[in-house]
Amino acid sequence: MLTTIGCDRVTKHLATTRLAGNSAHSYLSDTVRLEYAENPGAFLSLGENLPDWARTGLLTICATLGLAVVAVAAFKLRRRSTAFIGAILFLAGGASNLIDRITRGTVVDFVNVGVGSLRTGIFNVADVALMVGVALIALGLNRNHLGRYGNQT
Numbered sequence: 001m002l003t004t005i006g007c008d009r010v011t012k013h014l015a016t017t018r019l020a021g022n023s024a025h026s027y028l029s030d031t032v033r034l035e036y037a038e039n040p041g042a043f044l045s046l047g048e049n050l051p052d053w054a055r056t057g058l059l060t061i062c063a064t065l066g067l068a069v070v071a072v073a074a075f076k077l078r079r080r081s082t083a084f085i086g087a088i089l090f091l092a093g094g095a096s097n098l099i100d101r102i103t104r105g106t107v108v109d110f111v112n113v114g115v116g117s118l119r120t121g122i123f124n125v126a127d128v129a130l131m132v133g134v135a136l137i138a139l140g141l142n143r144n145h146l147g148r149y150g151n152q153t
Helices: 002-018 052-076 082-104 125-149
Strands: 025-027 032-039 107-115
Touching: 002 032, 002 082, 002 107, 002 125, 052 082, 082 107, 082 125
Parallel strands: none
Antiparallel strands: 025 032, 032 107
16 A cells, blocks of 8 residues: 555656646657646546635545545455455555645646547546556455355356
């Protein structure tokens, strides 16, 4: 968990010091772009148009409550399972983005991938941890469910 948070914090620092105020850097025939952005909203900038006090309060409180729920679930899953690893990744990504939200009021994003006009939004390492975490939780819970109920005849 600390490794994921540390990696996210370091890459956000590098993005802030090396990319802010500069044009995007393109790699692999423009498949990967590194560009600095501050996201005041949630996923895909949802809520960015809310008043500052409402957006920051709502996103901070909701993120904190959501992370608490996942932490309780992770504690209950506390064996080495796919869902447990997913929960830890989700907690790490969420915690690191929450640090940004509390200290800056926005989340630093800097990676964009795609081909031609088909591109992702701009994201960061914590967002990758969140998405991989969700996928592993779903995979682990589905595997548990199938293992328990899938072999009945």
